[in-house]
Each structure stands twice: as C-alpha cells, then as structure tokens.
Amino acid sequence: MLELDELSVTYRLASGEVPAVRGVSLSVAAGEAVGLAGESGSGKSTVALSLLRLLPRTARIDGRILLDGEDVVAMKWGRLRAVRWSSASIVFQGAQHGLNPVRRIGEQIAEPLLVHRLASASEARLRVAELLEQVGLPGWRARSYPHELSGGQRQRVMIAMALACSPQLIIADEPTTALDLMVQAQVLTLIRQLIASHGISLLMISHDLSVLADVCDRLAIMYAGRLVETGPAGSSFRHPYSQALSAAFPTVGDPASRLAPRGLAGDPPDPQSLPGGCAFHPRCPVALESCSTEPIELRPVGDARSAACVLVEETC
Numbered sequence: 440m441l442e443l444d445e446l447s448v449t450y451r452l453a454s455g456e457v458p459a460v461r462g463v464s465l466s467v468a469a470g471e472a473v474g475l476a477g478e479s480g481s482g483k484s485t486v487a488l489s490l491l492r493l494l495p496r497t498a499r500i501d502g503r504i505l506l507d508g509e510d511v512v513a514m515k516w517g518r519l520r521a522v523r524w525s526s527a528s529i530v531f532q533g534a535q536h537g538l539n540p541v542r543r544i545g546e547q548i549a550e551p552l553l554v555h556r557l558a559s560a561s562e563a564r565l566r567v568a569e570l571l572e573q574v575g576l577p578g579w580r581a582r583s584y585p586h587e588l589s590g591g592q593r594q595r596v597m598i599a600m601a602l603a604c605s606p607q608l609i610i611a612d613e614p615t616t617a618l619d620l621m622v623q624a625q626v627l628t629l630i631r632q633l634i635a636s637h638g639i640s641l642l643m644i645s646h647d648l649s650v651l652a653d654v655c656d657r658l659a660i661m662y663a664g665r666l667v668e669t670g671p672a673g674s675s676f677r678h679p680y681s682q683a684l685s686a687a688f689p690t691v692g693d694p695a696s697r698l699a700p701r702g703l704a705g706d707p708p709d710p711q712s713l714p715g716g717c718a719f720h721p722r723c724p725v726a727l728e729s730c731s732t733e734p735i736e737l738r739p740v741g742d743a744r745s746a747a748c749v750l751v752e753e754t755c
C-alpha cells in the first residue's frame with residue numbers, strides 16, 4: 440500500500456541544509472498498522488508530512504514514496520490533490536488546530552466529500568451522520584462548533600474527517616498526545632476498531648512506544664533522521680536506543696510510569712552537526728570505541744527484525 444524507498448528530506452535554511460530524514464525505507468502493507476516512533480526532532484513528523492507533500496517549500500524530498508504503486512514525489516499537483524483524502528488522509532496531533540473554529544463540524548466533515556465530488560449535498564449530510572456514529576458521536580453533533588466539544592470529541596471528529604472519503608491509508612501523527620489518559624485509551628480503541636473493520640492501512644506516529652504497541656502490528660524506530668530498528672510489535676526491542684525509549688514509557692494507562700522518562704540521558708543531536716559513526720553513540724550506554732567512527736546500516740537480524748547496531752547479532 441505504502442512504500443518508502445530511501446526517503447530523505449532536507450530543509451534549506453539560511454544557516455545551511457538540515458537533513459531531517461536520511462534514507463528511510465519502510466513499507467505498510469494493505470490492512471497493516473505500522474507505528475513510527477522517536478523523540479521529538481527525530482524526523483518522524485517530517486516523514487508523515489512528506490507522504491502527502493505537506494512540507495514547507497524549504498523542504499526537498501529525495502527518494503520515492505509509492506502510494507499504491509504511484510510515486511507521490513513525482514506527482515503533479517492535480518493528481519496530488521485527488522490523492523489527498525481519497526487515497527490517503529492524515530490525522531494531525533492536537534485536534535484544536537486541525538478544525539476551523541467558526542464552522543460547524545458537520546460542514547467540515549462533509550468538505551472533502553464535496554471537494555472531491557464524491558457526494559451531493561444531501562448525500563454528504565447522510566454520510567456525515569454515518570461517520571459521526573462510526574466514531575461514537577451522536578448525529579446532532581454535526582451542528583456543533585469545535586469549541587462546544589471536548590478534546591476527545593474533537594479528535595473523534597478529526598478521525599471522522601479522515602475516514603470521509605474511504606481512504607486506503609490513514610496517517611496519524613500523535614493522534615492522542617493532547618488527551619488525558621482515559622480519553623487517550625478510548626480514542627486508541629476507536630482507531631484500532633475502525634482500521635480493522637474497514638481494512639485500512641495505518642501509519643501511526645508517536646513519541647510514546649506503548650501507545651504504538653497498543654495499536655500497531657509492526658514498529659519502526661527513528662533516531663536522528665534514520666531508522667534504527669524495525670520489527671513486530673509483540674517482540675522485544677534489541678537496539679539500545681529503542682530499549683531506552685521503551686523504558687521511558689513502560690505501560691499505557693499507568694500515570695505513575697509517565698512522570699519521568701527513564702533510561703535516556705542527554706538530548707537528540709543537532710541535525711546540522713550529526714555525530715560520526717552511529718549517531719546515537721554519545722548517548723549510548725553500551726557504545727564501543729569503534730561506534731564513533733564506523734557508520735552502521737540497518738540490517739536484518741532475524742525474527743522479521745532489522746537493527747542498526749554493532750552489538751545486535753543475527754539470531755536464527
């Protein structure tokens with residue numbers, strides 16, 4: 440359904456070029472849910488935005504983004520507009536920014552249907568009622584304004600908008616980050632149910648691995664613009680960075696575990712002056728001397744897992 444082939448994104452700023460994403464190859468099969476994790480600044484949101492070419496003009500995309508076999512990077516604007524929402528749609532973090540405060544939510548959910556001429560005005564009204572029901576909101580909410588809804592309800596509206604044109608792929612960037620834990624669990628359950636019942640592929644992005652593990656079949660971990668590990672959601676991480684990240688967010692729904700991220704000292708590197716060798720070496724608790732000089736590539740390590748670390752040996 441989605442295939443990233445050596446995707447790189449570089450921002451051209453006054454201070455020089457900033458490599459935000461470096462050679463990411465990743466695929467999401469039909470009906471599969473893949474989670475992309477990393478700290479803020481790891482490049483994961485840049486990946487999300489690049490998929491529908493929603494990046495600022497200062498960004499340059501290299502590599503290929505194949506959406507159902509078609510390269511998004513090479514697409515003309517007319518085709519790209521058709522693909523947005525109808526083949527793939529995106530749920531952003533913080534629903535308050537994604538909704539227009541002065542328009543009723545029913546109009547906003549109907550908009551992609553009308554813009555893509557997928558429904559008449561009366562058909563769109565019926566579809567909006569159906570979509571609201573699917574995301575667990577009563578039909579009369581179509582007449583509400585965003586400020587009349589709670590944060591969780593607004594995020595449900597965003598999900599209804601993403602579903603409106605029956606896309607094959609939904610990209611969700613931190614869809615539950617702004618919500619309290621109880622509401623977060625409800626929204627995650629909703630996402631899980633909807634993608635399963637509609638057979639939709641999902642690429643979900645979060646800094647919180649426990650959230651991704653809850654919904655996704657497979658997880659990919661980014662550090663400093665690169666993938667450092669990919670593998671099935673049900674098995675243990677083997678890359679030192681993934682292990683530290685997963686220790687930072689042990690369990691979903693346990694407030695005590697969220698008070699302080701553990702196991703990960705220091706800050707992510709400045710993308711304009713990345714450390715040589717393995718970019719994680721200055722923070723890695725088990726780094727070897729050679730890690731600061733020898734580049735390390737992502738490679739298969741067995742059990743459907745790939746990792747970019749000299750210490751992760753192949754298992755068979």
Ligand code: SF4
Nearest residue numbers: 717720723730748749
């Ligand atoms: Fe740590 Fe070296 Fe592995 Fe990088 S390659 S994660 S520095 S042990």
Ligand code: MG
Nearest residue numbers: 479483484613
């Ligand atoms: Mg982000």
